[in-house]
Amino acid sequence: xYRLCPETDADTPEVEALLDLCFAPGRxxxxxxxxxxxxxxxxxxxxxxxxxxxxxxPLLAAIRYWPVRVADRPVLLLGPVAVHPTAQGExxxxxxxxxxxxxxxxxxxxxxxxxxxxxxxxxxGFSKLDHVEMPPPTNPDRxxxxxxxxxxxxxxxxxxxxxxxxxxxxGLAEPGAPDLRSSCADVEVTKDTPHARDKHQLAPSHSAAxx
Ligand SMILES: CC(C)(COP(=O)(O)OP(=O)(O)OC[C@H]1O[C@@H](n2cnc3c(N)ncnc32)[C@H](O)[C@@H]1OP(=O)(O)O)[C@@H](O)C(=O)NCCC(=O)NCCS
Numbered sequence: 001x002y003r004l005c006p007e008t009d010a011d012t013p014e015v016e017a018l019l020d021l022c023f024a025p026g027r028x029x030x031x032x033x034x035x036x037x038x039x040x041x042x043x044x045x046x047x048x049x050x051x052x053x054x055x056x057x058p059l060l061a062a063i064r065y066w067p068v069r070v071a072d073r074p075v076l077l078l079g080p081v082a083v084h085p086t087a088q089g090e091x092x093x094x095x096x097x098x099x100x101x102x103x104x105x106x107x108x109x110x111x112x113x114x115x116x117x118x119x120x121x122x123x124x125g126f127s128k129l130d131h132v133e134m135p136p137p138t139n140p141d142r143x144x145x146x147x148x149x150x151x152x153x154x155x156x157x158x159x160x161x162x163x164x165x166x167x168x169x170x171g172l173a174e175p176g177a178p179d180l181r182s183s184c185a186d187v188e189v190t191k192d193t194p195h196a197r198d199k200h201q202l203a204p205s206h207s208a209a210x211x
Pocket of ligand 1: 022090091117119
């Protein structure tokens with residue numbers, strides 16, 4: 001059993017330490033971080049897994065999301081996602097991916113993108129976005145997308161830009177830390193078999209890479 005919670009300000013130093021542990025030094029120099037500068041994250045989708053119910057129980061995994069724009073359409077930028085090295089390969093990353101994407105769809109988000117390894121994210125339905133450009137230097141083969149609503153990436157092409165609309169930013173800057181904390185839950189996590197992966201995949205049957 002694990003404890004699933006939205007990330008609050010109190011968790012942030014631990015999440016940063018986990019990201020420092022899991023990624024190479026200088027991770028914040030990546031171009032994707034420039035899209036996050038000065039923009040609040042989508043708090044309800046930034047999730048953590050701890051080994052137990054107490055705030056002091058070890059943090060094992062975290063996932064974060066930010067709003068961005070492509071061709072003036074709202075897009076969720078997924079990442080970073082990280083699992084503590086001692087807990088990798090146990091299904092925690094897959095659980096956070098599926099849980100957060102399912103919540104994103106329920107919130108009405110239509111399209112998600114990330115910069116990452118296609119062999120890992122392909123299992124959740126992500127495929128290469130051929131006409132979406134991250135700020136350089138980004139390997140275009142690592143720019144991946146997922147439709148939460150059928151056809152949501154069709155015709156959406158161009159540069160990824162920071163979300164600057166005041167009404168969107170105001171909606172994201174929710175004070176709600178106590179509310180977030182009250183939405184924690186105990187969860188079972190089991191590692192997917194390839195068969196279960198196919199069954200749970202959120203993606204539509206067609207590939208975003210074809211656009
Ligand atoms: C990548 C990461 C988030 C996956 O989380 P996890 O909890 O270890 O993954 P799961 O247990 O859900 O899934 C494990 C599977 O993913 C595969 N996998 C993990 N990282 C992978 C990668 N970069 N490319 C391809 N496959 C990968 C494992 O080989 C394993 O495959 P299997 O199911 O066939 O045995 C985690 O390993 C991690 O934090 N790594 C370091 C940080 C990082 O690289 N993050 C971004 C990746 S682009």
